Structure formats: C-alpha cells, structure tokens
Amino acid sequence: MEEVKKKLETLGEDVLKDIENNKNPDVDIPVRSLSNVIYDDKSKQLTLGDKVSKRFLFNVAHAKPFMQTMLVAALCKELQEQKIHTSLRDLFYALKRTLPDSDENTFDEQSESDPIIVDLEVMLDVLREQLHLNADVRGRVVGNVVIKDRGDTIDWSKLGSGGWAIPSNVEEVTFKSVDADYILVMEKNAAFERLHEDRFWQKQNCILVTTQGQAARGPRRLIQKLSTDYKLPVYVFTDADSYGWYIYSVIKYGSISLAHISERLGCPTAKFIGLTISDIDEFKLQGFTIKAKEVDIKRANEMLKYDWFKHPAWQKELKLMIERKVKAELEALSGRGLKFMTEVYLPTKIKKKEFLP
Amino acid sequence: MILMPDEKDVVGKTAQELAKEQREISVSEFFEKNRHLLGYDNLTRALLTVVKELVDNSLDAAEESRVLPRVWIEIKPNGSDKFRVMVKDNGPGMVDKQIPLALGKLLYGSKFFRLRQSRGQQGVGGSGAILYSQLTTGKATNIISSTGDGKTSYYELMIDVKKNEPEIISHRIIEDGKLWHGLKIEIEVEGRYIESKQSIPEYIKQVAICNPFADIVFDGPNGRMEFPRGANELPPLPKEIMPHPHGVELGIFRRMLKATKARTIASFLTNDFSRIGTGTAKEVCKMAGIDPKISPKRVEIADSEKIFKALQKAKLMRPPLDCLSPLGEDLLIKGLKKEFNAEFYSAITRPPEVYRGNPFQVECGIAYGGEISPDSQVKLLRVSNRVPLLYQEGDCAITKAVVSTDWKRYGLQQSGRSTPTGPAVILIHFSSVWVPFISESKQAIAAYPNIMKEIKLALQELGRRLQHHVSGKRRIEMQQRRREIFDRYLPEVANAVAKLTNKKPEPILNKLMSIIKKSTEVVVDGRGKEEAGNIG
Numbered sequence: 001m002e003e004v005k006k007k008l009e010t011l012g013e014d015v016l017k018d019i020e021n022n023k024n025p026d027v028d029i030p031v032r033s034l035s036n037v038i039y040d041d042k043s044k045q046l047t048l049g050d051k052v053s054k055r056f057l058f059n060v061a062h063a064k065p066f067m068q069t070m071l072v073a074a075l076c077k078e079l080q081e082q083k084i085h086t087s088l089r090d091l092f093y094a095l096k097r098t099l100p101d102s103d104e105n106t107f108d109e110q111s112e113s114d115p116i117i118v119d120l121e122v123m124l125d126v127l128r129e130q131l132h133l134n135a136d137v138r139g140r141v142v143g144n145v146v147i148k149d150r151g152d153t154i155d156w157s158k159l160g161s162g163g164w165a166i167p168s169n170v171e172e173v174t175f176k177s178v179d180a181d182y183i184l185v186m187e188k189n190a191a192f193e194r195l196h197e198d199r200f201w202q203k204q205n206c207i208l209v210t211t212q213g214q215a216a217r218g219p220r221r222l223i224q225k226l227s228t229d230y231k232l233p234v235y236v237f238t239d240a241d242s243y244g245w246y247i248y249s250v251i252k253y254g255s256i257s258l259a260h261i262s263e264r265l266g267c268p269t270a271k272f273i274g275l276t277i278s279d280i281d282e283f284k285l286q287g288f289t290i291k292a293k294e295v296d297i298k299r300a301n302e303m304l305k306y307d308w309f310k311h312p313a314w315q316k317e318l319k320l321m322i323e324r325k326v327k328a329e330l331e332a333l334s335g336r337g338l339k340f341m342t343e344v345y346l347p348t349k350i351k352k353k354e355f356l357p
Numbered sequence: 358m359i360l361m362p363d364e365k366d367v368v369g370k371t372a373q374e375l376a377k378e379q380r381e382i383s384v385s386e387f388f389e390k391n392r393h394l395l396g397y398d399n400l401t402r403a404l405l406t407v408v409k410e411l412v413d414n415s416l417d418a419a420e421e422s423r424v425l426p427r428v429w430i431e432i433k434p435n436g437s438d439k440f441r442v443m444v445k446d447n448g449p450g451m452v453d454k455q456i457p458l459a460l461g462k463l464l465y466g467s468k469f470f471r472l473r474q475s476r477g478q479q480g481v482g483g484s485g486a487i488l489y490s491q492l493t494t495g496k497a498t499n500i501i502s503s504t505g506d507g508k509t510s511y512y513e514l515m516i517d518v519k520k521n522e523p524e525i526i527s528h529r530i531i532e533d534g535k536l537w538h539g540l541k542i543e544i545e546v547e548g549r550y551i552e553s554k555q556s557i558p559e560y561i562k563q564v565a566i567c568n569p570f571a572d573i574v575f576d577g578p579n580g581r582m583e584f585p586r587g588a589n590e591l592p593p594l595p596k597e598i599m600p601h602p603h604g605v606e607l608g609i610f611r612r613m614l615k616a617t618k619a620r621t622i623a624s625f626l627t628n629d630f631s632r633i634g635t636g637t638a639k640e641v642c643k644m645a646g647i648d649p650k651i652s653p654k655r656v657e658i659a660d661s662e663k664i665f666k667a668l669q670k671a672k673l674m675r676p677p678l679d680c681l682s683p684l685g686e687d688l689l690i691k692g693l694k695k696e697f698n699a700e701f702y703s704a705i706t707r708p709p710e711v712y713r714g715n716p717f718q719v720e721c722g723i724a725y726g727g728e729i730s731p732d733s734q735v736k737l738l739r740v741s742n743r744v745p746l747l748y749q750e751g752d753c754a755i756t757k758a759v760v761s762t763d764w765k766r767y768g769l770q771q772s773g774r775s776t777p778t779g780p781a782v783i784l785i786h787f788s789s790v791w792v793p794f795i796s797e798s799k800q801a802i803a804a805y806p807n808i809m810k811e812i813k814l815a816l817q818e819l820g821r822r823l824q825h826h827v828s829g830k831r832r833i834e835m836q837q838r839r840r841e842i843f844d845r846y847l848p849e850v851a852n853a854v855a856k857l858t859n860k861k862p863e864p865i866l867n868k869l870m871s872i873i874k875k876s877t878e879v880v881v882d883g884r885g886k887e888e889a890g891n892i893g
Contacts, residue, residue, distance in 0.1 A: 012857025019854070019868050057850060058873070060839055067846040070853035077857055099845045106849065 004131065005080040007124040008073055015057075015070070024058045027069060030122045030260065037259045039307035044268035046254040046308065048122070065116070071095050071106060072116045079132040085169075087134045088114055122260045128217070135168040139219035140189075142196055143207030144179040145226075156207075163196065163208075166218045170225070178230045184273070184346075185209045185223060186237040187247050191330045191341070198342040204350075207232070215251050217258075220265040223251065227267055234267055235355065237346075240275035241292065241327035242299040242318070245309075248272050253308050271355035273346070275328050277320040283345060285328055288335035292327045313356050383521040384463045388488055396798040397489050402748070404440060404548025405557050406798075407489065408432070410482035411444035411542055412561070413744055416568060417476045418448030418540065420591060426571040430561065432550065434578050439494060440548050445541040450504040453530055460484050460500060460542075461514050461523020472715075472790040474595040474682050476744050484516065486544060491515050493547035497526040505538035550578050555747045558582060562696060563738055563745035567684065567786060569692035587695035588688055595682035598790065599631040602668040604676070604714025610665050614653045622656065622664070623649035632673045641667045678709035681718045683788050684743070689722035697782050700726035703822045707815050712807040717789035719808075721815040724782045725823055731780040735769065738784040741792050741802060749801035755785045757804050758812035767820030768827035781823070785812060843873050 011027070018025035030036070031051040038049050055069065056062045075095060079086060086094070092110040099106060107113050121128055128135065142163040145156040149167070153176065156164050167173075184206050186192055192210035195201070201208050207226065211219050227234050236251055238244030252270040254262025280289055292300075300318045303309050309318065321327060333341040349355075388395065396406035412428060419426035424447060431443040451459060460483045487498045497513040513526035552558050561575050565584035570591050573584040605613070619625035626638040633641075642649035644667035647660055656664070684692070689704035704722035711717070729736075739746040739755045750756050756776075764770075764777035771777040793803040802808065851866035 009857055009859075012854050015854050016858050016860070016865065019865060019872070022872055057846075057869075058843065060842060063842055063846050067849050067853075070850050070857070074853035074856040099849070102845055104845065 004124070004126050005077060007126060008077045008080070011073055011124065012070075012077075024056050025066075026054045026056045027066070027123065028052045029055055029119050032118065032122065032256070032259065034256055037256050039253070041307070044253060044308075045262040045266050046256065046259045047262060048259045068095075068107065068112065068116050069119060072113065072120060076120065076131045076133070083132075085132045085134055088117065088136070091117070091133060118258070125260075127261060127264065129169045129171055135217050137165060137168055137218070138212050138216040139166040139210060139222075140164060140192065140212070141166055141207065141209045141219075141222070143183075143201050144177075144205070145207060146176040148174045148176060157201075161193075161196065163192075166209075166216075166222055168216065168218045170218050170222045173222070173225075175226075175229065178226065178232075179205070180207045180230075180232060181205045182233045182235060182350075183207045183209060183223060183226060184235050184237060185211060185215075185219075185251060185270075186330070187211055187213065187239060187244055188330050191237065194334075194338075195342055195346075198339065200342050200346070204347075211247065211251075214247055217265060220251060220267070223270075224265060224267045227269060234270040235273040235350070236270055237273050237330070238275070239327065239329045240277055240279065240317075240332075241321065241329075242296050242303055244275070245272075245314075245317070246299070246303065249306075249308055271357065273349050273355055275330065275332070276317050276356065277324065277326065277328070278317065280326070280328055280332075283333070283336065285332045285335065288332035289326045289328045292321060292325045296327060297322055297325065311357050317356070383519055385488060385516055385518040385521040388463060388485065389492060389518055392489065392492070394797040395485050396748075396800070397485075398798075400438060400547060400549035401551055402555075403489060403493075404432075404442070404546065404550060405555070405560060405747070407442050407486045407544060407546050407548070408444070408557050409560060409744070410486045411442070411544075412564060413476040414483050415444060415446035415448055415540065416564075416571060416743070419446055419571075421475075421594065422449035423591060423594065424448060425586065425589065425591065426568070427573075428571060429574045429576075431576040432557065432578060434550070435545060438547050438549060439545065440550065440578075441543065441545050443541065443543045445539060447539045450502045450538040450540055451510075452504060453502075453508075453510040456500055456502060456510060456512050457514060457523035457525055460487060460498075461516050461525075463488070463516075463521055472600050472680065473597040474680065474742055474788055474790050476742050483542070486546070487514060488516050488518070490544045490546045494545045496545045498545075499541075499543040501541040501543075503535065503537050503539065505536055507534045507536060508532050509535060509537075552577075552579065560745055560747055563740070563747075564743075566692040566696050566738060566784065567740045567743050567745060569688055569695055584695075588691045590688075592682045592684055592688065595790075596677075596680045598677055598680040598716075599629055601632055601676035601711075601714035602630050602671070602673060604791065605630075605668075607662065607665050610668075611658075611661050614656055614661055617653050619653055621650050622647060622653055625653045626668075631676050633671075637671055637673065641671050644670065675711045676714060676716050678711075678716045678718075680790055681709050681716055681788050683718045683720050684786055686720070686722075689720060689784065689786070693722050693724040693782065693784060697724040698728040699724035699780075699782070701823070701826045703819060703826075705815050705818050705822075707811055710807055710811050712793070712805045715789055715791045715793075717787065717792075717808065717811075719811040719815050720786045720788070721812075721819050722784040722786075723819050723823060725826065726780050729780040729782060732778070734776045734778050735764075736782040737776060738782065739802075740784060740786045741794075741799075742788055743786070744799075746800050746802075748798070749795070752795055753801035754804035754808050755787065755802060755812060758809050758816060759783065759785075762813060762816045762820065764820065767824040769823070783816075783819070785815070787812075840873070847873070 015025045030048055031053050036049040036051040038047050040047055055066050057066045075091060089110060092107060092113040095113060096105060096107045117128060117133060140163040141156055143156050147154050154164060189210050189212050192208060195208055209219060209223060223234060226232055236248040238247050251267055254266040280286060300322050304318050333345050397403040408430060415428050416426050427447045429445045433441045435441045463484045490496060490498055497515045500512040500514055501509060503509045509531050511529045515524040515526055517524045558577065561573060565573050569587040572586040575582045613629055617625045617629055619628050622642055623638045626633045626641060627635055639649055641664065645663040647664055683706050686704040686706050690702045693702055702724050706720040707718060709716050709718040737759060739753055760774045760776060769777040769779035769781060787802055793805060795801045795803045847869045848866055851862045851869055854865055855862035
C-alpha cells in the first residue's frame with residue numbers, strides 16, 4: 001500500500017514542480033472513450049489505447065476538474081495514511097462544500113466525483129480498491145463453497161433464501177472448499193431466486209451468481225477468481241435484448257469505461273447460455289415476447305459495429321432483433337410453466353452445449 | 358389607333374376641335390388630382406405630412422437667419438378625423454406682401470435655379486398643406502407673422518386652384534408694438550392621429566435627434582412632449598452654388614435658357630453654371646457648332662440639344678463642395694445622447710462626394726448598449742438634409758446599404774441580408790444640394806452607385822469602431838470571469854497539493870497568485886473539452 005501512497009505523492013510533486021517553474025500545471029489523463037478502446041481478439045479483452053488528454057489548471061474549461069482531481073487525490077492520500085476505507089458516496093460528501101465568497105460547490109453531484117476517481121485510477125494505474133474506495137454493494141451468490149472473509153468462515157450453501165451478498169472488495173476473500181461443475185451468472189434477481197428455491201445449484205452442482213443489473217466490480221472479480229483458480233466454466237444468462245447481451249460482454253471482455261482494468265475483471269472464458277432471439281422459436285416463446293423500443297434497436301445497431309460482437313452468431317442475433325423489433329425477458333420462460341426454466345430450458349442448453357461465444 | 362387618310366369620317370373630331378377642349382392644367386389642379394405623390398395618400402400620413410412640411414419650413418427659416426430654432430407644435434382633434442394643427446416658430450418671420458405668394462402658390466420660385474442644401478426643395482411644402490386643408494375641410498388657413506418691426510400680419514388664406522394663385526380671405530396688419538419675429542400657422546385638416554412607428558411623435562423625436570440645436574415642444578392629443586435643445590451651436594450656413602452642367606437635365610437646361618438674364622450663350626454658360634470659364638464656354642459652343650455670341654433666348658430647340666450634349670462631354674472640374682453643411686460628428690453624437698441612454702456613441706462624417714454633378718455628403722452615428730433593447734432589430738434613423746425619412750424604408754439607398762453590410766463581424770446579429778439585431782441605434786444623414794428622392798413624397802433616396810459606396814464606407818468605419826468597443830468589453834468581462842474562477846479555485850488547489858507533498862499551503866498559494874497576476878495569458882484557450890467516463 002506504500003506504493004499507492006508514493007504514486008499519489010508523485011502526482012502532487014509533479015504539479016508543484018510546474019507551479020515553482022511558473023508553468024501552467026497539468027495532469028495527463030488517458031482518454032476513456034470508444035475512440036481509445038482496443039479489442040484484442042487474442043486475449044479476448046478490451047484494453048485502453050495510448051490517447052491522453054491534458055488537464056490544465058489555468059484554463060477556464062479545465063480549472064474546475066483540475067481542482068477536483070487534486071481534492072480527490074489528497075483525500076485518497078489521507079485514506080492511505082489512516083488505513084481506512086470509504087465508499088464513493090462518502091468521498092463525495094467528504095469533499096462537497098461551497099467555495100468561499102461564491103455560490104459554487106466543489107462538487108454538485110456524485111456523478112462529478114465518480115469520474116474523477118476513475119481518472120485517478122487510470123492516471124496512477126491503480127485499482128479503486130487500492131485507493132481504499134469501495135463501490136456499491138451489489139450481487140449475490142449461492143453454491144457449495146466455503147470461504148474466509150475478514151477472519152469469518154462463510155458457507156455459501158447455508159445462508160438461507162438470501163445467499164451471500166458480494167462485497168465491493170473481494171481481494172482479501174480466500175476459498176476454503178469449492179465443489180461445483182460450473183458457474184451460472186444471471187442478470188436478474190428474480191431468476192436467481194427461482195433457481196435458488198428450486199435448489200438448482202444442488203441438483204446441477206453449480207454456483208449461482210446474480211449481478212442485479214450491470215455487473216459491479218465485486219461480482220466480476222469474484223467470478224474471474226473462481227473460474228481461473230478452479231477452472232470452472234462460466235455461463236451467463238440474461239434477457240434477450242441489447243442491454244442483457246452487453247452485460248454479458250462486460251463480464252467476458254470488460255467495459256469501455258473501465259477498459260484499463262479488463263485484465264483484472266474480465267473473464268474471457270465466459271459463454272452465453274441465453275436468452276437469444278433464436279430461443280423464441282426453439283422454445284416456443286412467441287406468445288411471451290415484448291416489442292423492442294427504439295432505444296433498444298439503436299443500441300443493437302451500435303453493438304453491431306463493436307469488434308467484440310463481430311462473431312457471426314452474435315451478428316445474427318443482433319440482426320434478428322433489429323429485424324423483428326422484438327425482445328424477450330427471462331420471465332418469458334415462466335410463460336411455459338413456472339419450472340420450465342429449471343427443468344427444461346437450462347438443462348437442455350447445458351446438455352446440448354448450446355452456447356454463444 | 359392608326360388613322361388612314363380615307364378614314365376621315367370615322368374620326369369624330371378634328372385636331373382643331375380637340376385643341377379647343379385642351380387647356381392648361383395648373384400645378385394646383387394637378388396636385389389636387391395626384392395628392393398621393395406629395396404624401397397625402399391616406400389620413401394618417403396626410404396629418405404627418407402637414408406637420409412635417411410646416412416644421413421643415415420653420416427650421417429652415419430659423420437656421421437661415423442664424424437663430425437657434427424653437428418650434429412649438431400643437432395638434433387638437435376637431436370632430437371626427439379632423440384636426441387643428443398649429444406650428445409656431447421663432448424664425449425671421451415673413452414680409453407682409455410675401456406671405457400670400459410664399460404660401461398661397463405652389464412652386465413659388467424662391468428655390469428654382471439655385472442650389473443650396475435645405476430641407477424643402479420643391480416649393481410645394483407649405484402651400485401643399487394649405488391646399489390639402491381646403492380640399493378636405495374647405496377652411497381657410499390662418500397665418501400670423503411678424504419680422505420684429507412692431508407690426509403683426511394676419512392672413513386668412515386659400516388657393517385658387519385653377520389659377521394657382523393665392524386667394525386672400527382676410528388680411529390685417531396691426532401695429533401692436535410687439536417686438537417678436539416668427540411665423541405661426543394654424544391649419545385645419547382631415548387626418549388620423551397615431552403614436553406608433555411612422556407617427557408624428559416619432560417624427561418629432563427624430564427631428565429632435567438630427568437637429569439637436571432645436572428646442573421643440575409638442576402638444577399632442579395625448580399630452581405634451583418636450584425635446585429640449587442638446588447643443589447651442591448651429592451648423593454653418595450652407596453656401597449657394599450654381600448648378601453643375603453634369604447634374605442638369607435637358608428639360609431644365611432649356612428652362613434655364615429661357616429664364617436667364619445673360620445676353621450671350623457664352624455668358625449664360627459662365628454665369629449660370631459652376632465650373633465653366635470663358636475658355637470652356639467657347640470650346641463647348643465650338644463643339645456644338647453654335648455662335649457663342651447669340652442670345653440664349655434665340656437658341657432653337659435642336660441647337661439647345663447640341664449645346665447640352667457638348668456640355669456633357671466637356672471635361673469639367675467637379676462642383677465646389679463647400680456648399681454642404683453636414684451636422685458634424687459632434688452634433689450627431691449630441692443628438693443621439695439627447696434621446697438615447699447608451700454606453701457607447703460614435704459618429705463619422707465622410708468627405709463630400711459627387712453624384713451626377715451634385716455634391717453630397719454622408720455621415721453616420723451610432724448609439725450602442727445601455728438602455729437600448731438588445732433583442733429587437735437595430736433602430737435605423739434615415740435622415741436627409743436634417744429631415745427624418747419615415748416611409749418607403751425598403752426602397753431607400755440607406756436601408757439597402759445597411760442590409761448589405763456584414764454586421765456579424767462588427768458584433769451585431771444579422772440573418773442574411775436583413776436589418777441587424779442588437780442594442781443599437783444607427784443614424785445616417787445624407788446631405789446634398791439636390792437629394793435624389795425616388796418620388797415627390799421625398800421618403801427614399803435613390804441608390805446611385807456613388808451614394809451606396811459612401812454610405813457603406815461610413816457604416817463600415819462605424820462598424821469597426823463598434824466591434825472594437827464590443828470586443829474590448831468582452832475581453833474585460835472574460836478576464837474578470839477568469840480571475841474570479843481562478844481566485845476561487847487556487848486556495849483549494851494549493852491546500853490539496855500541500856497535502857499531497859507534505860508542504861505548507863501558503864507558499865504554494867502565493868506562488869499560484871503571482872503566476873496569475875503576472876499574466877492572464879498563461880490561460881490556454883477554453884476549447885479543450887475532456888472526456889468524462891462513467892464509473893463502472
């Protein structure tokens with residue numbers, strides 16, 4: 001952790017040097033947008049290119065973000081020195097205040113401080129967790145697994161109906177025993193609860209993970225650790241629409257906005273189990289589909305162009321969706337009977353190894 | 358119809374019979390039938406024209422006698438669509454015998470062949486108003502005048518339309534011993550009174566702006582408006598000049614031949630025109646093949662054309678330019694300041710120029726910012742020989758020059774070729790011994806290339822000054838804003854950097870402050886927009 005502190009100090013010293021030399025102080029921030037994201041087909045990962053934008057103090061448009069960057073950096077250094085952690089929301093409130101003799105705030109919304117934290121991560125090449133910042137807690141897990149976290153031993157098979165809530169920082173979690181054939185990751189909490197109640201993990205000998213929407217860092221890191229350490233296949237289960245499929249791609253390859261840490265979060269071996277638009281025909285779900293909205297179609301059209309969706313199978317699904325203007329949620333399977341998902345759909349798919357890459 | 362010789366029977370009347378039916382139509386009669394030509398085409402405009410003609414005459418008279426003008430205008434409703442208009446001035450007044458001629462006869466010759474910059478130019482103003490009055494109300498006009506000799510003349514006047522002669526209804530001279538000079542005209546006319554654009558109050562306000570040396574009081578149907586004097590000096594009295602041959606048309610040239618007192622063609626050319634010496638006169642006659650010694654009265658029609666053509670070909674100096682009397686930059690600014698509360702004023706008077714042998718001069722003034730509305734179109738004040746022009750805006754050379762100027766580069770908004778938008782008033786004054794109006798109602802100046810060029814040059818110079826002002830103002834505002842921003846953020850930055858580097862914040866802040874004080878030029882331009890990603 002001394003290393004992170006050192007990096008923060010070096011950032012300050014570089015700025016100070018500029019000031020002492022009467023120069024306009026600046027910091028270099030790698031650009032985090034699609035234009036600077038590279039898809040590496042070999043490693044199956046999204047990585048950041050080398051485009052850098054400069055942020056100056058004496059520039060009307062940059063001055064405020066420059067000040068905000070320094071404020072966040074200084075607070076992170078304090079966290080290091082005092083060896084305490086805080087959440088993104090707490091950091092925002094710790095720094096938010098009105099500037100003297102004005103009605104302007106250092107930060108107005110958390111949406112201003114969050115990107116500054118990512119800036120720091122990218123600039124210093126450190127993880128948010130290493131900066132002692134915790135993201136929101138989201139995602140749960142069940143299965144025949146025993147772990148140790150902050151000294152406590154936890155058995156994921158004995159946590160009742162809720163399962164284990166995955167913390168934002170799983171770096172210090174260690175595995176005592178893992179007994180599973182694969183990991184099933186799903187976007188939706190409702191599907192997780194259905195499978196848990198049907199004891200699907202027991203019958204199929206697998207680990208169930210719900211990301212509860214877009215996958216947060218904790219679940220992603222956890223899935224990556226389990227799959228690499230125990231060579232477990234990962235199957236992802238989402239709605240049949242552009243958003244669900246993008247959640248899958250984030251778990252597998254990483255995201256555009258966090259392309260700098262794909263290596264630590266990506267799970268290149270993950271496979272897509274469903275739903276697909278083709279499933280609608282195959283499993284006779286025609287009566288349970290939803291008309292796709294314009295934003296869904298727009299998103300699908302964007303994704304058609306992403307390098308990591310260039311596989312013919314994915315191009316086919318995206319085009320089918322655009323063509324038919326239709327989408328299907330996991331709940332569509334319940335249309336065929338409440339146990340259709342656990343007793344027919346998933347076992348069939350896994351048995352036939354019907355996965356999308 | 359083409360008449361063949363054998364169709365005699367078909368033609369009802371012989372030429373002789375037709376000639377008997379023809380008679381001369383007097384100017385007054387012509388006016389009666391074509392009153393729209395002189396600005397009496399509708400009730401609203403007619404009332405404005407009456408006021409305008411009387412006020413123009415008052416200002417001309419006062420200025421000519423070098424008196425700072427004071428004009429009192431009163432308009433009282435008198436029945437439906439009828440008004441009693443009174444205009445009183447402190448001018449020199451009129452000699453008793455002159456009154457019926459000057460006001461009761463159209464085209465009375467005082468301004469016939471002389472050229473001098475004045476408001477009226479055709480000699481139909483005052484008498485036109487009287488004629489309009491008798492046409493619409495049948496009433497005589499009251500005229501009261503004194504020249505300061507202790508006697509006051511009282512006239513009730515009408516016009517004999519067929520003869521174009523004054524018809525005196527009553528006339529008295531009273532030796533009252535009052536030592537005043539001036540003229541008071543009371544006139545009753547049909548009209549309609551409004552107070553919006555193209556109205557009498559607007560006209561009087563503009564008169565006050567372009568005659569800042571005049572003191573004007575207006576008692577209108579809705580109360581009194583006062584326009585106090587904003588300057589105590591009159592512009593110099595313009596000199597009279599003889600017409601320049603290149604500015605004369607053939608018809609006028611022939612009339613001049615008939616009217617001249619010169620005994621020979623040569624002396625006619627040298628005396629009745631400017632810029633012709635004896636040498637040139639001889640040369641012109643030689644070119645035309647005319648004996649320079651014959652009397653102008655005996656020149657045949659064909660020969661007059663030959664002389665005229667020779668004159669147009671002759672190389673002549675341009676007319677003398679000291680006959681013009683522009684307001685000058687100082688008076689222009691005083692006029693604008695008087696009526697508009699702005700933050701920036703500027704004016705420019707161009708050197709005199711010549712169009713078709715007639716000297717003219719353009720000047721422009723601008724008032725910008727302050728209390729002038731920033732959201733509406735720029736207010737355009739078109740003025741010719743100190744008379745505001747309210748009608749036919751689109752046909753006027755001034756408007757054409759304004760819309761064809763690129764105002765965007767001078768800090769005003771403008772969409773295509775239109776009047777610009779912004780907090781500005783622009784006054785354009787056109788002075789000339791002969792203003793080329795496009796019609797007799799004298800509301801729009803013809804767009805001769807020379808005139809357009811001069812107006813545009815003046816507007817561009819004014820535009821550059823405006824732009825300088827606006828950008829200077831913006832620069833100062835920007836710098837202040839920057840200073841504010843930096844002053845606010847620098848203590849924060851200094852504290853944070855101090856924490857990161859384990860140093861004291863004060864020296865860092867001092868250093869930052871000294872950088873910003875040294876130069877605000879450290880500031881890189883504000884274009885650099887950063888990418889802000891979302892947190893995952």
